[in-house]
Amino acid sequence: MTAAERSVTFDQAADYYDRTRALPNATVRAMVDLLRGELAGRGRALESGVGTGRIALPLYRAGARMAGVDLSAPMLQRLAYNAGGTAPFPVAVADATRLPFAEDTFGAGIACHVLHLVADWKLATDELVRVVQPGGVLLVDPGGGWPDEHAELTTRFQQEANAQAALPGVGAGADRMLTGLGRAADLDAAMAARGARLRLLPTVANPSTKPLSAVIGEMEEGQRSWNWQLPSTDLRRAGAAVRAWAQQRWGDLDAGRELVGEIQWRAYDLPG
Numbered sequence: 001m002t003a004a005e006r007s008v009t010f011d012q013a014a015d016y017y018d019r020t021r022a023l024p025n026a027t028v029r030a031m032v033d034l035l036r037g038e039l040a041g042r043g044r045a046l047e048s049g050v051g052t053g054r055i056a057l058p059l060y061r062a063g064a065r066m067a068g069v070d071l072s073a074p075m076l077q078r079l080a081y082n083a084g085g086t087a088p089f090p091v092a093v094a095d096a097t098r099l100p101f102a103e104d105t106f107g108a109g110i111a112c113h114v115l116h117l118v119a120d121w122k123l124a125t126d127e128l129v130r131v132v133q134p135g136g137v138l139l140v141d142p143g144g145g146w147p148d149e150h151a152e153l154t155t156r157f158q159q160e161a162n163a164q165a166a167l168p169g170v171g172a173g174a175d176r177m178l179t180g181l182g183r184a185a186d187l188d189a190a191m192a193a194r195g196a197r198l199r200l201l202p203t204v205a206n207p208s209t210k211p212l213s214a215v216i217g218e219m220e221e222g223q224r225s226w227n228w229q230l231p232s233t234d235l236r237r238a239g240a241a242v243r244a245w246a247q248q249r250w251g252d253l254d255a256g257r258e259l260v261g262e263i264q265w266r267a268y269d270l271p272g
């Protein structure tokens with residue numbers, strides 16, 4: 001089995017990904033301002049796991065030179081749709097552990113919520129280091145950033161569904177289910193071994209007004225990568241149990257409430 005076959009592809013999520021993973025406009029603006037400053041003067045940046053363009057398209061529109069790869073052709077088709085019909089920068093269907101580029105091609109690399117989906121995440125970071133020029137930067141959001149309430153619901157749902165560790169790579173936050181490495185500190189250590197210097201960038205507020213009932217509903221519908229392999233009967237059973245528990249915990253699950261998470265990007269400065 002190849003590394004790509006052991007990684008998680010989002011083919012089945014292309015139609016609903018943007019709806020379930022959308023960030024508030026203010027969060028996108030703040031994140032773009034933050035990352036654009038890191039990319040300034042570095043040349044073209046490659047996003048590994050570019051998906052529907054949730055990160056790359058706003059950066060491109062703000063003036064960043066971008067390129068992207070993703071294991072899922074349907075996700076890249078959605079990126080083109082989001083851009084008006086054609087991707088405005090180079091994109092390719094490619095495995096993060098075998099990037100189709102020569103050494104030192106890019107000035108920066110980006111990986112957002114993707115390393116936890118890659119079985120050999122260390123090889124994926126090796127590949128980003130290989131294709132980014134010496135003295136460049138890797139910008140990584142390893143995961144999380146959602147409100148604590150969403151993370152608590154996810155953990156409870158996973159327990160009720162008897163979900164086994166299902167994601168093969170590295171991650172942190174509400175969507176993770178891990179078989180191996182799962183801490184950002186492990187990524188930090190791996191990058192330090194390559195001579196990279198870590199900088200924690202300022203956090204970006206990520207508020208959500210999504211009702212808690214909707215969060216549970218998305219998990220019931222199998223719209224999280226960790227539950228795609230679970231039987232629908234298990235998802236419905238877990239959803240009913242979590243709703244009963246959550247109503248005791250928070251009351252009306254349809255009530256409007258603003259919950260706030262924080263997105264933490266990590267910048268790894270590569271040796272020159």
